[in-house]
Amino acid sequence: MATVRDTTYDLLRDLGLTTVFGNPGSTEEPFLRDFPADFRYVHALHEASAMSMADGYAQATGHPAHVNLHTAPGTGNGMGNLVTAWHNKTPLIVTAGQQTRQMLLLEPRLASRRAVELTQPYVKWAYEPARAQDIPAAFMRAYATAVQPPAGPVFLSLPMDDWDQPADPPPQVRTVATRFAPDPDRLRDFAATLASGRTPALVLGAAVDRADAWPAAVALAERLAAPVWSAPAPERSVFPEDHPHFRGVLPYAIGPLAEALRGHDTVLVVGAPVFRYYPHVPGDYLPPEARLLHVTDDPDEAARAPVGESLLGDPGLALAGLLELLPPADRPAPPARPAPEPPAATTPPSADALFAALARHWPADGVLVQESPSNLAALRRRLRMSRPRSYFTMASGGLGFGLPAAVGIALAERDTGRGRPVVAVVGDGSLHYSVQALWTAAQLRLPLAVVVPANQQYAILKAFAELKHTPGVPALDLPGLDVAAVARGYGCAAEVVESLDGLGVALDTALAADRPTVLPVPISTEVPGIL
Numbered sequence: 001m002a003t004v005r006d007t008t009y010d011l012l013r014d015l016g017l018t019t020v021f022g023n024p025g026s027t028e029e030p031f032l033r034d035f036p037a038d039f040r041y042v043h044a045l046h047e048a049s050a051m052s053m054a055d056g057y058a059q060a061t062g063h064p065a066h067v068n069l070h071t072a073p074g075t076g077n078g079m080g081n082l083v084t085a086w087h088n089k090t091p092l093i094v095t096a097g098q099q100t101r102q103m104l105l106l107e108p109r110l111a112s113r114r115a116v117e118l119t120q121p122y123v124k125w126a127y128e129p130a131r132a133q134d135i136p137a138a139f140m141r142a143y144a145t146a147v148q149p150p151a152g153p154v155f156l157s158l159p160m161d162d163w164d165q166p167a168d169p170p171p172q173v174r175t176v177a178t179r180f181a182p183d184p185d186r187l188r189d190f191a192a193t194l195a196s197g198r199t200p201a202l203v204l205g206a207a208v209d210r211a212d213a214w215p216a217a218v219a220l221a222e223r224l225a226a227p228v229w230s231a232p233a234p235e236r237s238v239f240p241e242d243h244p245h246f247r248g249v250l251p252y253a254i255g256p257l258a259e260a261l262r263g264h265d266t267v268l269v270v271g272a273p274v275f276r277y278y279p280h281v282p283g284d285y286l287p288p289e290a291r292l293l294h295v296t297d298d299p300d301e302a303a304r305a306p307v308g309e310s311l312l313g314d315p316g317l318a319l320a321g322l323l324e325l326l327p328p329a330d331r332p333a334p335p336a337r338p339a340p341e342p343p344a345a346t347t348p349p350s351a352d353a354l355f356a357a358l359a360r361h362w363p364a365d366g367v368l369v370q371e372s373p374s375n376l377a378a379l380r381r382r383l384r385m386s387r388p389r390s391y392f393t394m395a396s397g398g399l400g401f402g403l404p405a406a407v408g409i410a411l412a413e414r415d416t417g418r419g420r421p422v423v424a425v426v427g428d429g430s431l432h433y434s435v436q437a438l439w440t441a442a443q444l445r446l447p448l449a450v451v452v453p454a455n456q457q458y459a460i461l462k463a464f465a466e467l468k469h470t471p472g473v474p475a476l477d478l479p480g481l482d483v484a485a486v487a488r489g490y491g492c493a494a495e496v497v498e499s500l501d502g503l504g505v506a507l508d509t510a511l512a513a514d515r516p517t518v519l520p521v522p523i524s525t526e527v528p529g530i531l
Contacts (some may be wrong), residue, residue, distance in 0.1 A: 027097025205272020255283020288421025371402025
């Protein structure tokens with residue numbers, strides 16, 4: 001007779017979930033025993049790393065990923081990056097072991113007291129099956145929930161004595177819709193408003209990249225002769241940044257954002273919240289007389305927007321629909337934004353100079369994973385993404401995502417056969433939130449290049465302290481970190497890039513290697529402004 005475990009593994013095969021990210025614990029061993037030869041376990045040394053490896057892998061493959069955590073403590077370890085997966089709208093099936101059912105009333109060691117509540121509100125659905133026999137069907141429901149828009153993580157708590165129980169007949173493997181079209185009448189209203197606007201502008205968000213809708217976005221921008229901004233703090237690149245219509249990333253504070261849009265009477269926001277604000281700089285949400293139209297596949301985003309009219313639908317389908325309805329605009333194309341001035345030469349170099357050098361040596365098909373918040377403005381100014389699915393970071397603002405996500409993305413590039421080179425830019429402060437991910441990258445022999453702007457401080461927090469007039473905040477410096485030594489200890493190659501003249505060779509060597517390479521680059525301790 002088939003067991004619950006047998007039936008569950010068969011279902012996971014049918015769903016394509018044969019890679020499991022995790023850090024094994026005692027409550028998970030009954031599920032993992034006699035691990036099938038056609039499955040792969042990606043071993044992380046910490047659950048936070050496992051979570052974001054799965055996140056990066058799912059985003060890069062375009063398919064859900066399975067991450068297996070260790071009851072309540074392991075779920076707690078992964079929670080910070082679960083929050084990021086929620087904001088990233090990444091379809092993840094997150095499972096955790098639970099203590100033996102017969103002992104749960106006693107609350108034994110490693111029992112998860114309120115397992116279903118623990119991950120809320122950062123999952124779309126959380127469940128602990130009432131019967132062992134419900135586990136396979138719960139996986140099927142979890143999968144269907146995770147992939148439907150807005151996509152996101154789900155959570156299952158699985159008692160460790162359930163796996164050997166006799167199974168019910170297996171659940172039917174079902175497919176579910178992952179896109180829905182916008183209401184045609186409301187879409188026509190949006191098109192009429194755009195057509196009558198004198199100075200429309202487009203603001204695009206990460207869902208445009210998730211929908212593979214760059215061509216439609218470019219065509220609509222050119223049809224409207226409209227400038228294009230990225231929505232504030234984007235987790236994905238949204239438009240070819242070398243296109244003459246592209247203006248850059250909007251500031252992520254209320255007053256400055258409205259000022260950036262001054263002069264536009266119609267603002268079309270597609271695939272982003274309205275808006276992702278931080279810090280609080282008060283002002284009007286929009287310029288006077290401006291009208292905002294909001295297209296999103298997330299009803300919650302539509303409901304919480306402080307201004308504008310909303311249209312629910314897949315961003316790619318909405319952009320394509322607007323293209324069919326809009327005639328070419330009778331206005332000149334907006335002027336291209338000027339190229340940045342060459343960076344000043346300093347010793348050590350500024351972040352601006354580092355990223356200008358990185359842009360000169362950037363691989364043609366490169367994928368950037370970014371977690372260097374204090375240097376983000378310089379990075380986005382100098383390194384302009386020109387291809388879809390080329391830029392990944394955390395939508396949540398929480399650190400610890402970048403390095404393990406880069407591992408998951410590099411693994412996905414190998415598994416899919418695309419083989420795009422992956423470069424992570426991770427600050428020396430951010431690096432240590434999930435530094436254990438280096439070991440997994442070394443064990444997998446991934447040709448991942450990790451560029452570490454090393455300023456030995458939490459510069460982003462110093463910038464916030466200046467903005468908010470909070471002097472004397474402790475623990476903002478990071479003396480004594482030897483990033484290269486740490487990297488070598490985890491099995492990576494490492495080279496301190498003392499001069500930017502050597503960055504190109506070091507990067508090329510790293511991307512041609514058969515293991516990850518960490519490249520610390522000492523940079524200036526200058527603190528950039530937040531806005």
